[in-house]
Amino acid sequence: MCNLYSITKGQAAIREFTRAMRDRTGNLPPLPGIFPDYLAPVVRPGDDGERELLMMRWGMPCPPQYGGAPVTNIRNTKSSHWRPWSKPEHRCLVPATSFCEYQDAKPRKIPTWFALSPDRPLFAFAGVWCNWTGTRGTKANPIEGEHLLFGFLTTDANAEVARVHPKAMPVILTTTEEMDLWMRAPWPEACAMQRPLGFGMLEVVARGERKDEAPIAAY
Numbered sequence: 733m734c735n736l737y738s739i740t741k742g743q744a745a746i747r748e749f750t751r752a753m754r755d756r757t758g759n760l761p762p763l764p765g766i767f768p769d770y771l772a773p774v775v776r777p778g779d780d781g782e783r784e785l786l787m788m789r790w791g792m793p794c795p796p797q798y799g800g801a802p803v804t805n806i807r808n809t810k811s812s813h814w815r816p817w818s819k820p821e822h823r824c825l826v827p828a829t830s831f832c833e834y835q836d837a838k839p840r841k842i843p844t845w846f847a848l849s850p851d852r853p854l855f856a857f858a859g860v861w862c863n864w865t866g867t868r869g870t871k872a873n874p875i876e877g878e879h880l881l882f883g884f885l886t887t888d889a890n891a892e893v894a895r896v897h898p899k900a901m902p903v904i905l906t907t908t909e910e911m912d913l914w915m916r917a918p919w920p921e922a923c924a925m926q927r928p929l930g931f932g933m934l935e936v937v938a939r940g941e942r943k944d945e946a947p948i949a950a951y
Contacts, residue, residue, distance in 0.1 A: 733805050734886065734902045736843070737831040738764045738944040739773060741854050746827045747785060749854045750775040750911065754784040765943035766790065768804045769868060774882050775825040776861055777915065788824075792817075792883035793864055802868070805886045806860065807900065809923055817860040818919050825911055826857040826884050830937060830944045833897035844896045845938040848906065852937065852944075857884035858903040858914045858925055890928035892935065904929045 739746070740762040743755055752775045766772045767790075774788040791802025795813040806814060816822070829852035834841040848855055861882040869875035885903040893901040903926050905911050914925050938944050 733897075733900060734831050734833060734884075735768050735804055736942065737766050737828045737857075737902075738845075738852075739766065739827055740764055740829050740852060740944070741827070743773075743785070745854060746773060746775075750785070750825050750827060750856060751783055751908070752785040753782040754778060756784060756786040764945045768802065769870075772882075773827060774859065774861060774880075775827065775856075777821055777823075783825075783915070786880070788861055788880040788882040789868055790882060791868070792860065792862060792881050802881070802883075804883050805900070805902070806883050807886050809885065809926060814860070817862055818923075820916055820922075822860050822862060823915055823922070824859040824861045824882055825905070825915065826859040826882060827854055828857060829854060831857075831902060832942075832944070833893060833901075835896045835939075842939055843942055844936055845941075845944045846893060846934045847937045847944075848933060849935065850937050856905045856911055858905055859884035885926050887926050888928050890934065891931050892933075893928075896936075901928060903927070906933070 743760045757773050771787045775783050775785050778784040791804050794800050830845045830847040832843050832845050835844045859882050864881050865878045867874045867876045886900040887903050889901045
């Protein structure tokens with residue numbers, strides 16, 4: 733399960749990579765450590781069909797029968813709970829430069845960061861989003877009202893990730909064609925994107941830190 737990722741590229745690079753025509757994020761700083769319930773940049777289709785970049789909160793509504801924490805990673809896309817958000821208007825791209833899985837070790841688990849290469853080029857998680865009204869945030873600082881929420885799909889771990897976290901990895905899109913298919917295709921075609929990234933396409937770029945700051949020059 734991926735519950736930590738980074739995005740250290742600037743807004744212009746994100747817009748160009750995702751082909752977002754509008755930017756509603758304001759002044760977006762590098763985000764080297766994005767945790768559940770944090771706000772993060774997401775690309776969704778606007779009302780006119782053009783892609784827009786805006787901030788959303790990480791964690792979709794939990795299925796009622798579980799009633800627990802917000803869902804950051806979505807695996808069972810056949811569930812009726814996720815069906816309303818499988819339509820193109822509720823799909824999104826979650827830009828990232830690296831993601832973290834925790835290697836099981838003693839005395840404590842080791843944060844292990846994966847990227848496409850050491851210079852951390854952009855990629856996108858295949859995500860879904862929704863409007864939701866309720867309370868998010870912490871008990872000490874609850875945030876009530878309407879929220880834009882997102883989560884992203886996971887799948888079987890590929891060979892590189894499986895060495896650290898054998899159960900799963902995020903669904904990663906690396907090309908314009910893949911992003912277009914995810915954002916626009918009918919669900920039978922789009923759901924085929926829920927597959928591991930190919931062998932040799934990921935590598936470990938950092939260990940031991942809860943943020944992936946490097947390389948600073950990437951911003």
